[in-house]
Amino acid sequence: MRRGGGFMRLRGMIRKEWLQILRDPSSIAIAFVLPMILLLLFGYGVSLDAKHVPLALVVEKPDQRTMSFTAGFYQSEYFRPVPMHTIQEAETALRHRVVDGIVWLRANFGRDYLKKDAPPISVIVNGVDANSGRLIQGYVQGVWVKWLDQQALESGGALNMPVRVEQRIWYNPEVRSRNYLVPGIIAVIMTLIGALLTALVISREWERGTMEALLVTPVSVREILLGKLLPYFILGMGGLTLSVAMALLVFEVPLRGSMAVLFGCSALFLLTALGMGLLISTLSRNQFVAAQVAIIVTFLPAFLLSGFIFDIASMPAGIRNLTYIIAARYYVSILQTVFLAGDVWSVIWPNAAALAAMALFFLAIVRRKTRKRLD
Amino acid sequence: MNAPRPVIDLKRVVRTFTVGKRRITALKEVDLAVRPGMVTGLIGPDGAGKTTLMRLCAGLLTPDSGNVSVMGLDAAKAPLEVQASIGYMPQRFGLYEDLTVAENMALYADLQGVPRARRAVRYDELLDMAGLRPFMGRLAGRLSGGMKQKLGLVCTLVRPPKLLLLDEPTVGVDPVSRRELWQIVYRLVEKEGMSVLLSTAYLDEAERCREVVLMHRGQVLGQGPPDSFSRNVGGRTWFVTAPHVSKRRLQGELARRQEVLDALILGRGVRVVTLAAGDPGAWLPDIEGIRAEAVEPRFEDSFIDLLKKRTETGDGGSTIRVRRPVEGVQGQDAIVVENLTRRFGDFYAVRGIDFRVRRGEVFGLLGANGAGKTTTFRMLCGLLPISDGRCLVDGVDLRRAAARARARIGYMAQKFSLYGELSVVQNLRFFSSAYNLKGKRQRARMQWAMTTFGLEEFADTRSASLPLGYKQRLALSAALMHEPGILFLDEPTSGVDPLARREFWVHINALAEQGVTVLVTTHFMEEAEYCDRLVIMAEGEVLTAGTPEETKALFQKPGRAEVTMEDAFIGLLEARRRKREAA
Numbered sequence: 001m002r003r004g005g006g007f008m009r010l011r012g013m014i015r016k017e018w019l020q021i022l023r024d025p026s027s028i029a030i031a032f033v034l035p036m037i038l039l040l041l042f043g044y045g046v047s048l049d050a051k052h053v054p055l056a057l058v059v060e061k062p063d064q065r066t067m068s069f070t071a072g073f074y075q076s077e078y079f080r081p082v083p084m085h086t087i088q089e090a091e092t093a094l095r096h097r098v099v100d101g102i103v104w105l106r107a108n109f110g111r112d113y114l115k116k117d118a119p120p121i122s123v124i125v126n127g128v129d130a131n132s133g134r135l136i137q138g139y140v141q142g143v144w145v146k147w148l149d150q151q152a153l154e155s156g157g158a159l160n161m162p163v164r165v166e167q168r169i170w171y172n173p174e175v176r177s178r179n180y181l182v183p184g185i186i187a188v189i190m191t192l193i194g195a196l197l198t199a200l201v202i203s204r205e206w207e208r209g210t211m212e213a214l215l216v217t218p219v220s221v222r223e224i225l226l227g228k229l230l231p232y233f234i235l236g237m238g239g240l241t242l243s244v245a246m247a248l249l250v251f252e253v254p255l256r257g258s259m260a261v262l263f264g265c266s267a268l269f270l271l272t273a274l275g276m277g278l279l280i281s282t283l284s285r286n287q288f289v290a291a292q293v294a295i296i297v298t299f300l301p302a303f304l305l306s307g308f309i310f311d312i313a314s315m316p317a318g319i320r321n322l323t324y325i326i327a328a329r330y331y332v333s334i335l336q337t338v339f340l341a342g343d344v345w346s347v348i349w350p351n352a353a354a355l356a357a358m359a360l361f362f363l364a365i366v367r368r369k370t371r372k373r374l375d
Numbered sequence: 376m377n378a379p380r381p382v383i384d385l386k387r388v389v390r391t392f393t394v395g396k397r398r399i400t401a402l403k404e405v406d407l408a409v410r411p412g413m414v415t416g417l418i419g420p421d422g423a424g425k426t427t428l429m430r431l432c433a434g435l436l437t438p439d440s441g442n443v444s445v446m447g448l449d450a451a452k453a454p455l456e457v458q459a460s461i462g463y464m465p466q467r468f469g470l471y472e473d474l475t476v477a478e479n480m481a482l483y484a485d486l487q488g489v490p491r492a493r494r495a496v497r498y499d500e501l502l503d504m505a506g507l508r509p510f511m512g513r514l515a516g517r518l519s520g521g522m523k524q525k526l527g528l529v530c531t532l533v534r535p536p537k538l539l540l541l542d543e544p545t546v547g548v549d550p551v552s553r554r555e556l557w558q559i560v561y562r563l564v565e566k567e568g569m570s571v572l573l574s575t576a577y578l579d580e581a582e583r584c585r586e587v588v589l590m591h592r593g594q595v596l597g598q599g600p601p602d603s604f605s606r607n608v609g610g611r612t613w614f615v616t617a618p619h620v621s622k623r624r625l626q627g628e629l630a631r632r633q634e635v636l637d638a639l640i641l642g643r644g645v646r647v648v649t650l651a652a653g654d655p656g657a658w659l660p661d662i663e664g665i666r667a668e669a670v671e672p673r674f675e676d677s678f679i680d681l682l683k684k685r686t687e688t689g690d691g692g693s694t695i696r697v698r699r700p701v702e703g704v705q706g707q708d709a710i711v712v713e714n715l716t717r718r719f720g721d722f723y724a725v726r727g728i729d730f731r732v733r734r735g736e737v738f739g740l741l742g743a744n745g746a747g748k749t750t751t752f753r754m755l756c757g758l759l760p761i762s763d764g765r766c767l768v769d770g771v772d773l774r775r776a777a778a779r780a781r782a783r784i785g786y787m788a789q790k791f792s793l794y795g796e797l798s799v800v801q802n803l804r805f806f807s808s809a810y811n812l813k814g815k816r817q818r819a820r821m822q823w824a825m826t827t828f829g830l831e832e833f834a835d836t837r838s839a840s841l842p843l844g845y846k847q848r849l850a851l852s853a854a855l856m857h858e859p860g861i862l863f864l865d866e867p868t869s870g871v872d873p874l875a876r877r878e879f880w881v882h883i884n885a886l887a888e889q890g891v892t893v894l895v896t897t898h899f900m901e902e903a904e905y906c907d908r909l910v911i912m913a914e915g916e917v918l919t920a921g922t923p924e925e926t927k928a929l930f931q932k933p934g935r936a937e938v939t940m941e942d943a944f945i946g947l948l949e950a951r952r953r954k955r956e957a958a
Contacts, residue, residue, distance in 0.1 A: 005488035012485025016471060016478070023473040023514075210469025213530075216433045217486040218459045372454060374435045 009219050013227025020201070021231065030197045031235050035189040035243060042185045043178055043251040052080045053136055056090035056099040059083070060107040068150075072143040073103070079139070094126060101125045101136045179254070182247045183335040184308030187328045188299070189243055190266065193236040194273025195280070195298040196291065202228060202281035203290035215372050225370060229274055236270040237263070247339070257338035261348060265338070268355040269331040273298065275362025276327075282369050302328035330354045380447065382538045382570045383409035383432055388441035390427055397840070401427040403593040404441070409572050409586075414564055416584030416601075417574035418678075420872025421843065423590040425574040426466060429542045432572070433463040446538060462536035466543045468527030472516030476507055479515050479530055487534040494533075501529045504559050520744050521552020528559060539563065541573040545580065549743030550900065550941050551948055557583055578873060579901070579941075581674040589678065591872075596681050604677040610652045611636075612672045616644035617665040623884045625662065630881065632658055637679045639877070640884075641904045642924055648676045675873065682874055707770060709734045709861055709892035710755065714764035717750050717915075724750040726915040727764065732894060732908075734860075737887045739909030740896040741944065747915040748896040749789070752865055755894070757781050769861060782810075785854035789866040792850070795839030799830050799849055802838055803856070810857035824852035828882075844875030851882065862886065864895040868902065880905055900940040911947055918947045 021027045057073060059066045073081045082099055084090045090102045104122040123140050127133040205211040214224065244262065247253045255262070276298050284290045304310060305319070306328035312320055323329045330351040337347045385407040391400045401424045409415045417425050430436040431443050434454025443450040450457045470479055480501075484494055502508040505525040510518065515526060524544060531539070541560070545553045557580075563569045573584070581587045581601045589596040589604070597604065617625050626645045629638040635655065637648040647655050647667070656667035710732035717725040725747040732738040740748045753759035754766060757777030766773045771780040793802045803821045812820055825831050828848040833841060838849060847867070854862065864883070868876045884905070887893050895906065903909050903923055910920040919926055923940065930938045930946040938946075 008485050008488060012482050015485075016474065016482045019478060020471060020473055205469070208469060208472070209465055209467035210471060212435070212465040212467075213463075213469030213527075214486070215435060216458050216461075216463040216465075217483065218455065218488060219486050220455075372435075372458075373437065374430060375437065 005218075006220070006223060009217075010223050010226055013219070013223060014231055017201075017227060017231040021235065027197060027201070030200075031193050031239060032242070034192060035239050036246075038185050038189060039182065039243060039246050039251075042181045043246070046177075046181060051078055053078060053101065053132070053139075054099040055079045055081050055136075055140075056084045056093055056102040057081045058085070058087050058090045058102060058104045059109075060105060061109070066105050066109060069105070069144075069147050070103075072147050076139065076143060078136075079143075091124075094124065097126070100132070101140070103140060178251055179340060180336050181309070182251050182253045183339040184306070184332050186240065186243045186247070186266075186335055187269070187306055187308060187331045188302050189239055190236055190270055190331070191273050191298050191302040191328060193232065193239045194270050195277035196294045197235075198228065198232050198274055198277030199280040199284075199290040199294040200287055201232075202278065203285055203287045206281070206285035207287055212374065215374070221367070221370050221372055225278065225366065228278065232274055232277075233267075233270060236273070237267065240266050240270075253339055255339055256342040258343055261343050262335075262338050265331065265334045265348065265352050265355065268352060268359055269327060271359035272327040272355055272362060275359055275366055278366040279362055279369065282366060298328075301326045305329065306332040308332045327355060327358045330358075379411055381408035382411045382446055383407065383572060384442075384444040385428075385431075386442040386444075388428075388431065388443060389439045390424075390431065390436065391439055400593050402431075402438075405593070405595055407588060407595055407598070409570065409588075411570045412564065412568055413585040414560060414571045414573060414583070416581055416587045417572060417590060418576075418578065418581050418584075418587055419574075419590035420576055420874075422592070422872075424593040425576075425590060426542055428590075429463070429465075429540050429572070429574060432457075432540055433461065434458055460536060461538045461540060462531040462534075463540040464527055464531045464542060464544060466546065468524070468530070470515040470523055470527055470530070473514060475512050475514055476518070476526055477511045479526060480533060483530040484533045489534045497533060497535075501532055504562060505529050506555070519549075519552075521548045521555070524548050524552065524556060525559070528556065532563070535567055535569070537569065539569050539571045541571065543574050543576065545575060545577065549898075549948075550945050551743075554945065578675040578678055579673075581678075587674070589681065591682060601674050604674055604681075605672040608648060608672045608676045608680050610669070611649045612670050612676055613647045613649065613655050613667045614641070614644050614670045615647050615655055615665065615667045617662045619663050620665075621888075623888050625665075626884060627881075627888070628659055628662065629655060634658065636683055637676070637877070639904075640880075641901075642927070646670070648679060679873060679877075682872075707734070708732060708767075709736070709769060710738075710894065711765070711767040712751075712755070713766070715751065715754060715761065715766055716763035717747075717754060717759065718762045723915050725754070728910075728912070728915075728917045730910050730917065730920055732892055734892055735887060735890040736907045737883065737893045737895065737905060739903050739906035740894065740912060741898070741900070741903050741909055741940075742896075742912035743898065745914075746912040748912055749865060750915075751912070752863060752894075752896060756784060756786050756863055782857070783859055784861045784863055785857070785859035786863045787850050787854040787865065787867055789869070793838050793846075793853060796837060798835045798837055799825075799841070800834050802849060802853060806853040807856040812856060820856055820858075824856065828852050843872070844878065847875060847879055848882075851879070855886075859891075861892045861894070864893065866896055866898065868897070868899065876902075900944060903940045911944060913948060913951060918951060 021031070055073065057070050059070065070081065073079045082093070084093065087102070087104055090099070090104070093099045094102055102122075102124040104124070106122070109121065121144065123137065125133045125136050205214070240263070244255075248255055277294065280293050280297070281290050284293060302308070305312075305323045305326045307323070308328070312323050312329065315323070334348055334351045337344050341347075385405050388402055388405045389400070390402040391398055393399075405424075405428065407428075417428065419425055427436065431438055432445050432450060434445075434450045434457045437451045445457045446460050448457050448460075471482070474482065480498060489497065502511075505528065507522065507526060507529065510522065515523065518526060528541075528544065544556055548556065560571055560573065564571060575581075581604075584601060586599065587601050587604065588598045615625065615629060622640050622643065622645060626638050626640050629635050629645055629647055632655070634650050634653065635647055636650050639646045649655055654667050656665050659665055708731045712728060712730050714727045714729060715725060716723065716727050728747075728751065730738075740751065742748050750759065754761050754773070755768060757773050757780055761774055768780040769783045771783070773780050794805070797805065800821070803824055804817070807817045807820055825834065828851070830845065830849060830852070833845060838846065841849065851867075862883075868879055880902075883893055883895075895902075897903065906923060908920070908922050909926065911918045911926065919929065927938050927940060927943045930943050
């Protein structure tokens with residue numbers, strides 16, 4: 001007795017899944033509201049650039065030269081200078097975090113600024129946040145070099161500096177952190193929909209006993225899995241479209257590669273995420289455990305170990321090796337490349353191949369682990 | 376005689392499960408044949424192996440050894456073929472709560488491959504049968520418990536199966552819906568010639584089956600028509616009354632006799648099953664006016680008969696003793712409830728109810744799920760604020776001094792609410808210190824609990840792995856640590872097998888005899904008989920209050936058979952519905 005009606009069963013499963021997604025506020029929240037919040041948060045709220053840093057300027061003996069130097073700080077968008085009279089006052093302000101750094105021009109500034117042995121200015125930076133500390137240091141340096149340049153130009157002679165650094169920043173010339181955060185957050189969103197949501201909805205079927213009722217119908221394992229994969233695949237691609245549209249239109253992130261590569265690679269990643277979500281729910285069968293596991297093995301790594309915020313190259317070797325088993329890592333490389341650099345095939349091929357291998361791996365395990373039995 | 380081929384045939388089936396490090400045998404060499412064209416009842420307490428057996432038949436589990444044949448097919452080797460010809464409704468049927476009735480039906484029609492053209496006719500039949508037609512557009516999650524169960528059955532039947540497996544379809548369903556479910560099952564057997572295997576923990580449902588399979592601890596104790604079981608106890612069932620003695624004392628006296636197998640309070644007297652033929656009235660000549668009349672045996676009697684011969688339980692008496700005389704002014708009511716109301720938004724969970732519980736009384740709160748029993752209970756325990764009305768526990772107003780009132784009550788929650796990871800001793804120590812018991816007194820109370828409830832042998836066992844009956848004892852002893860004068864029991868015996876249930880009531884009766892007031896909720900209608908007085912609730916209101924006899928008398932017509940508590944309950948609900956329709 002071979003069974004026909006496979007299409008009818010599959011259609012029934014998919015229709016049911018859609019109705020459930022549309023009627024369940026928590027699915028909508030995870031699929032649409034959470035991505036929007038994440039995008040807005042990372043697009044507007046989080047910035048790794050230091051801008052308008054409050055900076056104490058202590059000028060002990062103001063004159064023509066100090067005026068022209070401090071003017072550089074007032075013109076820069078990176079600083080919000082706070083003029084102060086004594087270094088003690090400035091140090092108190094730094095301790096109370098009123099300012100994040102101090103530039104101190106001593107009384108002998110005007111006389112000694114070109115002498116090699118006497119440092120003409122002192123810079124004190126709050127190093128609690130090492131990252132922004134380094135940034136402030138760099139920006140102050142920049143203002144100083146620029147001013148020296150100008151001075152040399154005015155006095156008609158070349159500056160006697162041994163090496164001059166010519167800086168040029170490719171792919172993200174304005175060095176906007178938003179330009180790489182927004183593509184990166186897409187990986188997190190796809191993980192949310194693919195792994196977390198899928199893990200939740202299937203374990204819910206076990207918990208509410210609907211799975212047992214499904215298993216005794218003539219529906220096959222393949223139909224059950226497809227019935228789950230297809231709707232959430234479509235939902236995930238919908239989430240992607242929403243995110244890409246917001247990235248391009250709201251946050252004005254450039255897309256230098258092609259849409260085809262972007263969507264093709266995203267589909268591969270989504271299949272991997274779905275595979276993981278299905279596997280988690282098959283093994284745990286309990287919403288609470290499934291959510292915990294999904295967050296720990298898919299969501300957090302997508303955040304921390306994918307290179308989306310924290311640079312993989314600067315991680316310790318052990319953790320760097322760990323990132324090779326994180327699917328989001330490959331996807332984030334592709335995303336950042338496609339958005340900011342273009343279709344660079346030497347980056348895309350190996351990463352896409354890794355994603356395809358992982359997708360196959362997870363889906364194959366799910367197929368083996370899912371049986372029409374309760375034991 | 377050439378018997379028709381059985382629809383289910385089990386041969387020496389063994390199935391074990393591993394839970395943690397322990398190996399549990401769910402089925403021990405079970406042989407069973409289910410005959411076609413009738414309702415076969417699979418009856419036994421929780422943990423008997425009913426669900427495992429059902430799942431084996433549905434091809435959801437494979438046996439460790441032995442052979443499961445369903446409709447002539449091997450369920451282990453060809454589960455898909457078996458599933459294509461049977462209907463199976465699991466204990467918690469998987470309705471999609473955010474789909475409507477119609478959508479749930481369409482889903483199962485798709486999954487079962489019912490051709491589109493044939494659906495309309497089938498839907499019509501099923502909807503009429505289940506009375507769900509007016510609710511087609513309603514979300515399944517918004518249906519009442521009974522309607523959900525009927526919808527589950529309808530979904531199982533969209534493609535008419537030849538064999539229907541129903542796993543405890545009537546659990547947690549109110550008596551009215553329970554009756555309707557049975558009517559549907561009968562019609563299926565009559566009209567469609569279906570064979571039905573139905574499992575249940577309610578012993579009174581046995582009498583509704585053509586054939587009964589009695590299971591206990593993974594074994595089949597017997598199989599046959601229900602009256603064949605009752606015949607075993609023929610001539611040994613009595614109804615004993617004594618006008619000058621409380622029924623509880625009478626029950627205690629009878630239960631202590633060697634010759635008595637079972638003594639159960641029923642109405643104004645005690646129902647007795649004896650070990651051998653003989654008049655129990657003659658055994659207690661000291662009791663003035665004692666009278667015993669022979670009564671018809673019931674299925675439950677034979678069940679107890681079969682079980683008690685196998686399992687060794689203690690005698691029927693209770694050694695429970697209340698050390699401290701029960702406090703409180705004599706004659707003052709232990710619990711006074713006046714116009715008690717609880718609103719959730721604009722929904723009234725409890726609507727202006729009144730009742731009084733006298734000291735030393737066993738008082739019952741009866742009602743289907745959602746009737747407002749648990750809400751009332753929580754308000755009485757001070758766990759839920761009162762919206763309106765007044766509520767005195769031991770003379771203390773709950774609105775003013777909930778904590779003081781709480782110290783005088785013992786509470787046993789519906790689910791096992793002790794710490795499963797802690798041992799018996801650790802649980803007792805924790806609960807006694809939670810009630811401020813320290814030092815010598817704490818040790819004395821713990822010792823009391825261990826000896827009274829026979830917990831010594833399990834002292835260091837993890838509570839989660841205790842047998843169900845012992846969990847029940849432990850929970851009761853934890854509630855009694857601080858010697859409360861009032862005891863609250865929320866569905867104390869649901870899911871407990873009849874033996875453990877009897878034993879539990881023996882303790883409760885002993886407590887009541889010594890002046891402890893007991894307030895109990897239950898959906899077991901026969902347990903209502905143990906109460907001195909009771910109220911029946913529906914939709915947050917009290918329908919009737921009185922003794923069990925008074926309640927039943929409302930529906931007793933002269934010359935008709937004696938009504939049961941369930942008849943009275945259904946009668947009250949129907950009267951209410953008629954009144955509402957008329958309005």
